[in-house]
Amino acid sequence: MMLNFAAYVFAFLAYYVAGFAFQFGAVALNAAPANLGGTPTLSRFLVGSGSWGFLGGKGFFLSGPAYDAGSLCLVLFEVVFMETAGYIIVGAICERITFWAFLLCELFMGAILYPIFGCWVWGGGWLSQVGTTMNLGHGYVDFAGSTVVHAVGGFAAMALAIILGPRLGKYGPDGKPRAFPAHNLAFVVTGTFILLFGWMGFNPGSTLGSTDLRISVVAVNTNLAAVAGSASAMLFWYLRFGKPDITMACNGMLAGLVAITAPCAFVSPNSAVAIGILAGILVCLGVLFNERVLKVDDPCGAVSVHGFCGWLGAVSVGIFADGTYGAGWNGIGAASYLGQAGRGVTGLLHGDARQFFCQLAGATLCAVWAFGATYVVFWTVNKVKSMRVTADVEREGLDMPQFGLVGYPEDATAVTEAA
Numbered sequence: 001m002m003l004n005f006a007a008y009v010f011a012f013l014a015y016y017v018a019g020f021a022f023q024f025g026a027v028a029l030n031a032a033p034a035n036l037g038g039t040p041t042l043s044r045f046l047v048g049s050g051s052w053g054f055l056g057g058k059g060f061f062l063s064g065p066a067y068d069a070g071s072l073c074l075v076l077f078e079v080v081f082m083e084t085a086g087y088i089i090v091g092a093i094c095e096r097i098t099f100w101a102f103l104l105c106e107l108f109m110g111a112i113l114y115p116i117f118g119c120w121v122w123g124g125g126w127l128s129q130v131g132t133t134m135n136l137g138h139g140y141v142d143f144a145g146s147t148v149v150h151a152v153g154g155f156a157a158m159a160l161a162i163i164l165g166p167r168l169g170k171y172g173p174d175g176k177p178r179a180f181p182a183h184n185l186a187f188v189v190t191g192t193f194i195l196l197f198g199w200m201g202f203n204p205g206s207t208l209g210s211t212d213l214r215i216s217v218v219a220v221n222t223n224l225a226a227v228a229g230s231a232s233a234m235l236f237w238y239l240r241f242g243k244p245d246i247t248m249a250c251n252g253m254l255a256g257l258v259a260i261t262a263p264c265a266f267v268s269p270n271s272a273v274a275i276g277i278l279a280g281i282l283v284c285l286g287v288l289f290n291e292r293v294l295k296v297d298d299p300c301g302a303v304s305v306h307g308f309c310g311w312l313g314a315v316s317v318g319i320f321a322d323g324t325y326g327a328g329w330n331g332i333g334a335a336s337y338l339g340q341a342g343r344g345v346t347g348l349l350h351g352d353a354r355q356f357f358c359q360l361a362g363a364t365l366c367a368v369w370a371f372g373a374t375y376v377v378f379w380t381v382n383k384v385k386s387m388r389v390t391a392d393v394e395r396e397g398l399d400m401p402q403f404g405l406v407g408y409p410e411d412a413t414a415v416t417e418a419a
Contacts, residue, residue, distance in 0.1 A: 002099070002403055003090045007106050011086040014110030015079050018060055022046070023082075023115035023123045024074060025056025025064075030124030030331065035209035038070025051129040056119050077205065078118075081149050084202075085114045088153030091300030092161045096168075096394055099402050101378075101387035105160065108377060114152050117369055121148050127362055131332040137355030138337075138345045139330035140362035141321075143218075144206035146262030146313025147366040154307025155370035158296060163378050164388050166297030168395065177291045180299065182247055192250040196226055199257050203264045214265050214325055221264045221272035222257065228276025229256020229283070236284045248284060251301045255283035255309040262313040266321035266345045275316045279309045307370075311363045318359030321347035 027033070028040030030051070041064050046057030058064045065071030086109045093102070120127035121142050131139035142148050171177055182188050203222045204215045233252020238244045256276035263275065286304030290296040296303065326344030328334035337343040338351060346352035347359075381387060388394075393401040400406060 001407065003094065003102055004087060006099075006103060007086045007090060008083055010103050011083055011106040011110035012079060014107045015082050015115070016062060018111045019082060019115040020062065020075055020078070021059035021064075021115075022056050022112070023118040024071075024078070025058040025060075025123070026053050026119075026125075027056070027074075027123045029053070030129065031122070033070070033074060033208050035207075035212070036070035036073045038068050038073075041065050041068045041071055048126065051126065051133050053123075053125045053129075054119070055116060055125075056123050077208070078122075081145055081202075082110055082114050082118075084145075085109055085149050085153035085156070088150065088302050088306045089157040089160055091302035092157035092298045093164055094299055095398065096164055096388050097160075098387055098389055101381070104381060105156075105378070108374070109153075109156065113156060113370065113373055114149075117152055117366055118148050121362075127365070128330045130358060131330050135354065136358035137318075137352055138326060138332045140314075140358055141266070141317050141326070141329060141345050141355070142262040142314055142362075143265045143317075144203045144261045146258060146260075146310045147363050149310075150258045150261065150306040151310030151314070151363065151366045152370045154303050154305070154310055155367045156374040157298070158290075158303040158307055159371045159375035160378060161296050161298055161303065163375065163382050166295065167299070168391060170297045171295065175295075177295075185246060188247055188250055192253055195254060196223075196257065199226070199261075203261055207265070217325075218264045220269060221267060222260055224269055224272040225256040225260030225264075225276035225279070226253045227256070228273045229253055229259070229280035232277040232280030233284050234280075236281055240284070248287070251283050251287070251305055252280035254305045255279040258306055258309040259313040259316060261310075263317040263320055265325050266317060266347075268320075268322055271316075271320040271322070275313070275320065278316075279312055282308055282312055307367070311367055314363035314366070315356075315359050317345065317347060318356035319347045319349055321345045321352075321355065322350050323352075 024042050026043060026045040028043040032040040042058050044058040045053040045055065047055035062075065086106050089105060119125040121140055127140040129139055130136045169178060199222055200219060204218045207215050230249050230253035234244045234249040237248045256279045259275050259279035260272055283304045286308040287301045290298055290303055323343045323346035327342050329345050333343060335341065338346060346355055348356040389398060
């Protein structure tokens with residue numbers, strides 16, 4: 001609870017100081033969100049210029065857009081996306097990281113890692129403009145953050161889990177993984193449905209205006225992918241192990257949600273179901289691969305759900321987008337595209353191979369950036385001072401040694417009385 005609470009607090013402060021400026025400091029130059037109204041004030045790159053912007057340069061401490069209603073509306077909406085990336089890492093590093101090291105991770109996420117890739121895609125940066133500069137479709141497209149949010153968090157989590165190493169007792173002397181059961185399955189299921197509900201703001205809200213009637217398509221696609229992902233994960237686990245697993249059914253639902261987040265506005269309901277099915281299978285394979293082959297201890301499956309399925313979501317834009325939405329996206333094809341007036345973002349199955357290659361390259365770049373930058377920074381930090389708690393603290397549990405309180409005092413009392 002403390003990790004998630006502190007993630008909100010410290011990542012938000014980092015985003016206020018520098019992250020928002022790095023991400024959206026130049027958004028008015030190429031992709032100002034007109035739906036939000038106000039006078040665009042975010043108009044300067046700190047690194048790069050024009051179609052080759054790499055880092056926003058206006059809005060530090062929210063000083064530039066202080067009384068710009070449109071920009072502050074954008075801050076309030078976008079900070080939740082950044083926080084989501086910050087929460088993702090908790091699931092992969094819990095039970096063994098020191099609190100001070102965790103705070104460094106959140107400051108890094110809120111100020112640097114997330115905002116830089118976010119600038120490239122949503123802030124008018126260079127990756128969104130490769131349609132113009134390199135003739136790659138509509139440039140890199142991620143409607144609501146399969147990669148900008150989820151893959152950034154997922155692959156950063158992977159790097160941190162590798163640096164920290166597995167929990168004590170996770171692998172036996174024979175090298176085989178041991179299952180650590182969830183402490184409360186009711187919370188797992190309840191949390192999954194809370195996330196499903198929250199996604200109804202995450203994806204449809206990314207139209208940045210309820211006057212955009214595509215919002216209904218986005219909402220339906222999001223739900224379809226969620227249930228298809230859960231169904232395929234449930235069936236995969238049943239066929240593989242003989243029994244359906246509620247935790248993997250929940251992870252399958254989240255996998256479908258993550259994978260549909262990038263293409264939700266650009267695909268048909270049938271395609272949304274196909275994307276969900278693929279995500280449900282991928283999340284199962286990813287969990288098994290991480291645990292058994294890579295030996296990455298990821299307690300909640302965050303790397304597979306958010307990293308692998310986030311990558312799949314962005315690539316799915318390049319495969320399934322049908323051209324019915326997104327005319328003029330990233331400044332491409334406002335009048336016509338592929339010889340057709342009003343045609344929007346189009347994928348491989350509908351005649352635009354360039355968009356597929358753009359999505360494949362951009363999603364892979366996201367994985368390299370999130371994993372590579374996180375690994376380099378925190379491998380260095382870990383060499384200076386260990387980020388992991390001592391073995392004795394890990395065996396006791398982090399509640400008392402790290403925070404001075406136990407999460408379940410009635411359990412502690414029962415143990416004491418029994419002794």
